[in-house]
Amino acid sequence: MNTPNDALHEKLRALEAIFLQKLPGKCEEIVSALENLASCPDDTGLQHDLHRYLHTMAGSAGTFGFEALGRQARVYESRLKPWLKDGVMPAQEFEQFRQQLRQYMRAVIAGDTPDAVPQPEDASDMLQPQEPVRENRLIYLVDQDAEQQQAISSQLEHFGFEVVWIAHPRELARAVGTRRPDAIVIELSFPDDQHAGAEEIRRLEQLQRFRIPTIFISASPTFASRMLAVRAHGDGYFTKPVDVVGLTDRIEALLRRESHTGYRVMIIDDDVVTARYYSTVLRNAGMEVHLLHDPAQVLAAISDFRPELILMDIYMPVCSGIELSKLIRQDNSYVDIPIVFLSSEVDPERQLDAVRAGADDFIAKPVRAEYLVSSVVSRAERYRTLRALIMRDGLTGLLNHSAIKERLQSEMLQAKRHRSPLALAMIDLDSFKKINDSYGHGTGDQVLRTLARLLQQRLRRTDIVGRYGGEEFAVIFPDTSAVKARAVLDEVRQAFGRISQHAENGSFHVTFSAGIADLGQASDADALFEVADAAMYVSKQTGRNRITLA
Numbered sequence: 001m002n003t004p005n006d007a008l009h010e011k012l013r014a015l016e017a018i019f020l021q022k023l024p025g026k027c028e029e030i031v032s033a034l035e036n037l038a039s040c041p042d043d044t045g046l047q048h049d050l051h052r053y054l055h056t057m058a059g060s061a062g063t064f065g066f067e068a069l070g071r072q073a074r075v076y077e078s079r080l081k082p083w084l085k086d087g088v089m090p091a092q093e094f095e096q097f098r099q100q101l102r103q104y105m106r107a108v109i110a111g112d113t114p115d116a117v118p119q120p121e122d123a124s125d126m127l128q129p130q131e132p133v134r135e136n137r138l139i140y141l142v143d144q145d146a147e148q149q150q151a152i153s154s155q156l157e158h159f160g161f162e163v164v165w166i167a168h169p170r171e172l173a174r175a176v177g178t179r180r181p182d183a184i185v186i187e188l189s190f191p192d193d194q195h196a197g198a199e200e201i202r203r204l205e206q207l208q209r210f211r212i213p214t215i216f217i218s219a220s221p222t223f224a225s226r227m228l229a230v231r232a233h234g235d236g237y238f239t240k241p242v243d244v245v246g247l248t249d250r251i252e253a254l255l256r257r258e259s260h261t262g263y264r265v266m267i268i269d270d271d272v273v274t275a276r277y278y279s280t281v282l283r284n285a286g287m288e289v290h291l292l293h294d295p296a297q298v299l300a301a302i303s304d305f306r307p308e309l310i311l312m313d314i315y316m317p318v319c320s321g322i323e324l325s326k327l328i329r330q331d332n333s334y335v336d337i338p339i340v341f342l343s344s345e346v347d348p349e350r351q352l353d354a355v356r357a358g359a360d361d362f363i364a365k366p367v368r369a370e371y372l373v374s375s376v377v378s379r380a381e382r383y384r385t386l387r388a389l390i391m392r393d394g395l396t397g398l399l400n401h402s403a404i405k406e407r408l409q410s411e412m413l414q415a416k417r418h419r420s421p422l423a424l425a426m427i428d429l430d431s432f433k434k435i436n437d438s439y440g441h442g443t444g445d446q447v448l449r450t451l452a453r454l455l456q457q458r459l460r461r462t463d464i465v466g467r468y469g470g471e472e473f474a475v476i477f478p479d480t481s482a483v484k485a486r487a488v489l490d491e492v493r494q495a496f497g498r499i500s501q502h503a504e505n506g507s508f509h510v511t512f513s514a515g516i517a518d519l520g521q522a523s524d525a526d527a528l529f530e531v532a533d534a535a536m537y538v539s540k541q542t543g544r545n546r547i548t549l550a
């Protein structure tokens with residue numbers, strides 16, 4: 001049976017085969033650039049053409065296992081460089097350079113070079129296959145208390161989790177072996193064994209050799225019991241009666257931390273085969289990759305794809321990578337996207353130029369697949385964390401007021417460009433003042449978090465949810481008509497109304513009112529917010545707990 005690693009291996013082999021097939025053509029390009037230059041040695045355009053071809057060869061050959069060829073191309077590239085700087089080519093030296101390079105390229109075309117047999121790096125050995133993304137997150141709830149099990153299950157299910165109940169820790173290992181859950185919620189102690197929950201989790205970790213995020217629940221608030229959970233590598237500890245909203249929060253936070261992949265990476269490189277090689281490696285590590293071969297499209301591509309990291313080559317035909325980073329950095333919204341040069345440039349001066357132009361890092365080609373993945377992950381992760389701090393609302397974790405406004409503006413532009421529909425919903429909690437007054441501000445905050453999470457869970461990943469103000473939320477539905485958005489949001493409205501909210505002095509239910517506007521009803525983001533807001537007020541005036549189309 002084919003494993004995911006076999007599949008990656010096959011893809012990389014296929015790309016290597018394409019490189020090999022194109023190699024003679026690339027060598028011919030170098031030879032003809034060389035001959036053009038020989039006929040017109042003072043033409044700086046021709047000098048740069050030859051340099052670019054050699055530079056690309058130096059970077060790509062090593063990547064596909066032709067290490068000696070890559071090294072050799074780099075030697076020729078560095079011999080050419082001082083001439084490029086001064087614009088002068090000493091005739092005799094150039095003639096010697098020309099003879100040697102031509103002879104070497106002919107040998108490569110004939111397959112006579114020291115690395116006629118490529119020894120590609122085996123990227124597949126370094127990468128772990130990724131688990132496919134599952135929409136419904138699975139929780140195993142190991143609990144003997146039927147009443148508590150019922151309360152936890154029904155709340156978690158409201159938030160889109162699939163909950164499977166397991167009556168005793170001894171049944172857990174078999175269940176995990178059959179279907180691995182995203183998280184486990186387990187009682188620390190069982191009547192027949194005080195430590196059964198903690199012990200089973202430790203045993204499972206040894207058996208499976210991987211960690212499943214685990215939260216313990218217990219009647220005991222003591223230091224000793226908590227320590228038992230710590231020693232079983234528990235990620236959370238809740239005492240009974242369990243605060244289900246807090247438990248859901250903790251599970252969400254744990255699962256967000258686990259899924260650190262999925263970063264959006266844009267690769268800008270005119271060398272199609274090399275770019276595909278890197279994209280295959282990154283995709284296999286769970287990232288979303290957008291390949292851009294034409295630098296002139298960069299701003300539209302960034303606005304569409306919203307990369308969390310840009311990898312680019314320094315030498316491209318239309319403009320240099322350094323110029324391109326300056327162009328990207330001119331736009332205020334893109335000053336903080338990490339830009340990493342992936343290039344065979346070895347000249348520290350040029351590397352410094354790149355850093356001055358706003359690059360964050362420099363990865364020298366050829367690069368090991370494992371190194372590429374870890375450099376990308378660490379930079380993209382930091383960017384995501386910083387963005388989250390700047391753009392997210394502290395209470396709900398949703399986009400804050402300015403971020404959702406900015407996002408609506410860019411989504412509207414994009415929708416107009418692609419002639420696709422878009423809807424905007426404004427949502428406002430009903431009689432929220434009364435909830436704060438009756439149950440306290442803390443309980444009010446809990447309700448806000450509950451709605452935030454429900455919206456995130458029930459809507460599509462592509463829908464964008466923000467906290468517009470106090471108890472007001474906004475949802476952008478890209479590619480969706482207002483009528484369709486109303487149908488989807490109405491399901492959320494009904495589900496929200498069914499959730500029972502808990503406070504120290506009792507349980508209660510909350511509803512919301514909403515208004516939905518359509519892209520065609522306004523020309524900019526501010527105006528569209530106003531249209532949706534006015535529709536929301538109609539819902540309030542006509543009895544609340546309803547949705548009105550503008």
Ligand SMILES: Nc1nc2c(ncn2[C@@H]2O[C@H](COP(=O)(O)OP(=O)(O)OP(=O)(O)O)[C@@H](O)[C@H]2O)c(=O)[nH]1
Binds near residue numbers: 395428431470
């Ligand atoms: N707990 C909490 N309350 C907030 C927050 N932001 C705003 N509020 C409260 O939300 C309430 C909004 O009340 P109103 O604007 O009078 O509206 P309402 O009571 O929801 O009534 P309708 O909107 O007419 O259904 C105020 O009491 C605010 O103090 C917050 O971050 N946390």
